[in-house]
Amino acid sequence: MPMHCIKHREESSLDTSLIKQEKGKETKNMHAKRRRINVTYYPEWFPINDHLAIYQRHPVNCVRACVRSAFERNSELLCVWSHAVALVMTIRGFLLFSSKAEEDFLHPAEEKLVFQLAFLSGSLCFGFSCIFHIFYCHSQTYFEGALKLDLLGIVIGTQGTWYPWIYYTFYCERITKFILLFLTVTCGAVSSWLLTRPYLLRECMVRQRAGLSAAIFTLIIPIYCLMFYRDGIVGSMVEGRQIWGLISLSFGTVGVIVFCMKIPECWCSGQYDHIISSHSIFHSCAAICLWLGIYLSMLLQEKRYETGDNCPK
Template identity: 30%
Template structure:
């Protein structure tokens, strides 16, 4: 057991749970700040008059904003109230995992939309695929048995596999366009950086670094779960930059010569 001190008993009070998380747990500010940040960015993007993006296209990007807001919001709520009781903690833990699935889905959809902008059939297939795979992950991770610490590594591997499923449309895009087009205009570089951040965070979470190396030293601050949260927020910001880049490039090219 790597956490030796300062475990919290069920409090039975939302007020006490909130005060406890707010005062002594780094997980609260990491995701709360991320939640507020993406909420502000989302509203700013929708109302900004200077962006040369039609409102229908803004809705595509808004899919990512919404998924990030929900994922960060669900996780913030879970880590705020998980000390309330076992029943409440388990319910919000499930919401936390649903939020992660939504974030992966919401990250893929805008990229697929703009990368396969003139290939409607491919776009539809890949969007349906990510919806099915993301839904499957959400379903599995909301099963009571899968919430136990025994399946901690399995949960991380499941979400890594969901993220790596994006390799298929990436390779497909390079084959129908070319690598230079993908790197310079389809934000593949940002996509790869996002994947590295997500996978690094999930690996740290699964291996419980650093608390397994220094038992008792990271019971409250700088434990693997908190580090994972920082990686998630950074990866989401990186992906947002990539989405904006590919959207502006794609829309600046005008319509499609041959719609497939």
Template identity: 25%
Template sequence: MKHLTIWYVRGTWSISESLCVLLCIHGGQSELRALSVQCGPAALRKSRRNRKQAGRGGGEGGRGLRLCPETQSLYKQRYQPHPHTHLRRPGHHECQSRSQIGRPRTERGCLFFLCLGIVYMFRPNMSFVAPFQEKIVIGAFFLGAILCLSFSWLFHTVYCHSEGVSRVFSKLDYSGIAFLIMGSFVPWLYYSFYCSPQPCFIYLIVVCILGVAAITVSQCDFFATPQYRGVRAGVFVGLGLSGVVPTLHFMIAEGFLKATTIGQMGWLFLMAVLYITGACLYAARIPERFFPGKCDIWFHSHQLFHILVVAGAFVHFHGVSNLQEFRYTAGGGCAEEGGS
């Protein structure tokens, strides 16, 4: 009989739990006999029923990897404790991952809003011909946004394939967040300190150093564990809040009124509120924490986090576009500042 297994995270389950996982999935008859002592007759009967369903083409997508309730409970504790239904099962089979793309899943809403953001970022937005250096500045933001959204939808698409694939793409997902934050800083610092290139250059170096540090930390395996969920949110919120220093610098140098009108500080503040709110919802698992089973497909914390990130990117781009238009039409506005 063909032998099928699933992957599990080493070191998080006890030996008896791991044996039950292998037993509850349809597998070879020899494995069932060898492990039946560990899990008892009840789990053995469930496994035999699952194997019969698999032999008839049962299971999700006709290729089915059937998990008994005990295994589903362990999987939810490890990855998504609050959603009760519509979770994708882990498995090594590429065909299984493909068969679940069209089904209503917890990840479907995340993929929809991520792809919506990518499509918007690829559309032409310039109503005038900008100098080459300004195209690079705006391009840095687009590159960061596209990398962030692309890495995220790739992770949500393939993470159920295997442990190794999930680990690699989760690191890309976290790195993409840092790329988005760094890319968002570039055009705002460039146009805010348009007439003062030295502080602009210094702040860009500091942001890049902090961003590289965040990417480096995200490559550690422990960073993706549930125990560090709050730490993950804190790292990226802290990276974004590093912009408080140049913001205060700009407001002191230009004045509060000019900073909020010409400097587009209102849009920047709204962007920060959207990003921080999304990170807090993600870390606290709101609203599924208070409505278990009601937000399994739509409006769970991870999906709301993606919606707010995409909305924050739109808001940031709108504010930067207004700031760029002012600098471009006013010839930079440096002559007036120099004469005052």
């Protein structure tokens, strides 16, 4: 073969290799630029997840586009729909429980009221969460307003689902029951006021908000201490069926830890491109936590109905 043909082939092969290298560099630069946009070119108020490579939601200034993005594959897809499904289930539970016959209760008016408050609180929690995750990307005004609703929903959902639990746990101790219910309402009001302060609405304060939200659960400590003192640990957990309360609390704790530590996307930061993220896991854990709390209250209501209205003197 002539030397000029061999030389031409070598040059052609070299050109092809260089083209491939250039394309590879362009692809890497494109992904790097895409990740940099997440940090550099987003508005300061916009909540972003630095670990996500793609599917990061973008700011839009149209309400219709906000709603449409809830059906697209992005970082908020599971956050919206996990609580949308939970909202439908909670409303369904509210309607079913409200339609129960009065013969199934010892004190129908009181017992239905505390359960209706629990279901209503859960519905507001999930509903406000859906509103936030659909519309926060519209503008800073929408973001701050929707975030206030979301934070209020967390407090309402947490505190509201405790009403039937406290009511049946301390059914025969009227003074203790009313004191704990009063403390629950007071704690909820103070927490709502603190969480909606303007300085806490900034994106950089997300861990502080999560810590303050988790602090709401500290009211459980004196409640469990009273139960353990009265019935013993084994009696409370087994006969009192309070083990479901600890399981519920465990799901809530795991959800908060996963959310604050950005698990699992932090394990492959900058390359994680799945819709299952720490926030969606937190949403699922929160929904399970709330529903297990309501389930515990239902078990306590059945037990009280079987025991009757007989309280030890």
